[in-house]
Structure formats: C-alpha cells, structure tokens
Amino acid sequence: KNQVEQSPQSLIILEGKNCTLQCNYTVSPFSNLRWYKQDTGRGPVSLTIMTFSENTKSNGRYTATLDADTKQSSLHITASQLSDSASYICVVSAQNAGNMLTFGGGTRLMVKP
Amino acid sequence: GAGVSQSPSNKVTEKGKDVELRCDPISGHTALYWYRQSLGQGLEFLIYFQGNSAPDKSGLPSDRFSAERTGGSVSTLTIQRTQQEDSAVYLCASSLGGTTEAFFGQGTRLTVV
Numbered sequence: 001k002n003q004v005e006q007s008p009q010s011l012i013i014l015e016g017k018n019c020t021l022q023c024n025y026t027v028s029p030f031s032n033l034r035w036y037k038q039d040t041g042r043g044p045v046s047l048t049i050m051t052f053s054e055n056t057k058s059n060g061r062y063t064a065t066l067d068a069d070t071k072q073s074s075l076h077i078t079a080s081q082l083s084d085s086a087s088y089i090c091v092v093s094a095q096n097a098g099n100m101l102t103f104g105g106g107t108r109l110m111v112k113p
Numbered sequence: 114g115a116g117v118s119q120s121p122s123n124k125v126t127e128k129g130k131d132v133e134l135r136c137d138p139i140s141g142h143t144a145l146y147w148y149r150q151s152l153g154q155g156l157e158f159l160i161y162f163q164g165n166s167a168p169d170k171s172g173l174p175s176d177r178f179s180a181e182r183t184g185g186s187v188s189t190l191t192i193q194r195t196q197q198e199d200s201a202v203y204l205c206a207s208s209l210g211g212t213t214e215a216f217f218g219q220g221t222r223l224t225v226v
Contacts, residue, residue, distance in 0.1 A: 009155075034214065043117070043204055043217025044156075089156060091215065100169055101146070101208070101215055105155030 002027040004092050004104035012110045017080055021107045023073040023090030031095040035064055035075045038087040038106070047075075047088075080111045115139075119205050119218035126195055126225055134190040134221045138207030146208075146215065147180055147190050149201040156204070162188065163210075195225045 004025045013019050025033070032051045036044035048059045050066040050073060057064050061084075063076045077084055090104040118137040126132050138145050147159040158172035162182040173179070177195075182188040192199055202222050206215040 006155075041219075043206070043219055044215075045217070046214050049214070087155070093213075100144070100161040100163065103148070103156050103158060108153075 002092070002094065002102045004090055004102050006088075006090050006104040006107050008107060009105070010108040010110070012112060013080055015080060015082055015111050015113050018076065018078050019080060019109065021075045021077075021088050021090075021109070023075070023092075023104055025071050025073070025090070025092045025102070025104075027071075027092040027094050027102050029095040030068060030071070031093045033066060033073050033093075034091045035062075035073075036089040036091060038089060040086070044087075044089050077109075082111050082113060085109060085111045117205055117207050117216050117218035119203075119221050121221060122219060123222045124224070126223070128197060128225055129194055131191065131193045132195055132223065134192075134203050134205075134223070136188045136190070136205030136207075136218060138186065138188070138205070139216055140186075142207035142209055142216075143185070144208045144210055144213075144215075145182055145188050146206045147188070148204045148206070150204060150220075151201040159190070159203075192223075195223075197225045199223060200225045 007022045035047045038044040048064045061078045066073045087106040089106040120135045143164045145162040148156045160180045161169040177193045180190045202220040204220045206217045208215040
C-alpha cells in the first residue's frame with residue numbers, strides 16, 4: 001500500500017530560525033513528489049515539485065531535497081517568517097497513469113515572534 | 114471557472130440530518146479527490162475519481178458517506194445521518210491526471226450540532 005509519512009506532526013520555532021520537515025514514502029513506482037503549503041482556512045497550494053532525477057530544488061527561502069534511494073524528502077525553511085506558519089503537506093505520485101496522489105498527514109508549523 | 118469551487122463554504126446541520134457538499138473542479142481535469150480535515154488534524158483521504166474508471170472509495174469512513182461525479186465534472190459528497198464526529202473541513206481537489214499538481218478548493222466547513 002502506498003503511504004506517505006511526515007514528521008514532526010507539529011513544530012514551533014522562533015521567527016528568524018531555520019527548520020526542516022521530513023517526508024518518507026513507500027509509493028512505487030515513483031513519479032514525483034510535491035510539497036504543498038496550506039495556510040489556515042485555505043486549500044493547500046503547491047510549493048515545489050521534485051522528480052526522480054532531482055536532488056534539491058529551491059523556491060526562495062524553501063529548499064526541498066529528495067533521496068529516491070531511501071525514499072525520503074525534506075523541506076528546509078530558512079530565516080523563518082511569521083507568514084510561514086501553516087501546514088506543509090508532502091504529496092507523492094506514482095508513474096502509472098491514473099494512479100491517485102498519496103498525501104502525507106502534514107506538519108503544522110507555527111512561527112512565533 | 115478559474116479554480117476549484119466548493120459549496121457551501123460553511124454548513125451547520127443537526128445531528129441525524131443528511132448533507133450534500135458540492136465540488137466544481139477545474140475544467141478538463143480528469144482526476145478529483147475528496148479529503149477531510151478535522152480540527153488540528155492532517156488530511157484524510159476519502160475518495161478519488163479518475164476519468165471513467167471506478168472510483169477509489171477506500172477512504173470513506175462508513176456507509177453513511179457516498180460520492181458521485183456526474184459527467185466527469187461536478188462531484189457531490191453526501192453524508193447521511195450526520196454525526197458530530199463528521200464535523201470537519203471537507204476539501205476537494207482536481208488535477209489533470211494522477212501525476213500532476215492538484216488544485217484545491219477552499220473547502221466546506223461542516224459543523225454537526
């Protein structure tokens with residue numbers, strides 16, 4: 001069964017600090033992995049996509065990594081801001097056409113001043 | 114429309130009543146997902162539609178839950194004999210296919226009193 005697990009479930013950090021969120025998956029055969037950000041009261045929005053051949057990708061202060069061998073991804077947030085407070089969701093898709101996306105449970109990040 | 118539209122945005126219902134939640138996906142998107150998010154919890158998969166294939170209903174929590182997707186477009190999620198534990202935000206997402214980015218609606222906040 002395809003599964004995506006994220007850790008930690010929740011995290012509180014001070015403004016300006018860095019943090020790293022983890023995502024482990026068992027989805028196979030792997031196609032791509034996306035990190036989504038979900039602000040309170042909103043639907044999730046895609047931050048970045050990682051394909052099999054990509055090890056790292058940055059989007060501003062967000063840097064995603066992918067290790068396809070160990071089936072792990074991380075999302076690193078640098079110099080956190082209050083607006084980074086949100087849920088971050090890891091979503092993995094398989095290569096087979098029509099296969100559904102598998103969502104992780106998300107990490108709830110709170111950035112405090 | 115330009116994005117995924119869900120209605121109503123908020124619904125308060127009495128325990129034991131039936132409710133219908135509606136999702137209008139992005140035009141042309143063949144994949145449609147229903148998720149729910151209880152207070153402080155991660156996304157919980159409910160059901161997945163992909164084109165004309167039989168839907169994946171493996172996430173539906175009980176037989177009180179059902180969903181339809183008519184004409185490959187609009188979807189309705191029906192909850193019969195609502196219970197207080199059904200209170201959650203119900204999110205709908207659509208994508209071009211199983212491996213592409215999912216776009217979420219704003220969700221329907223269901224409160225069962």
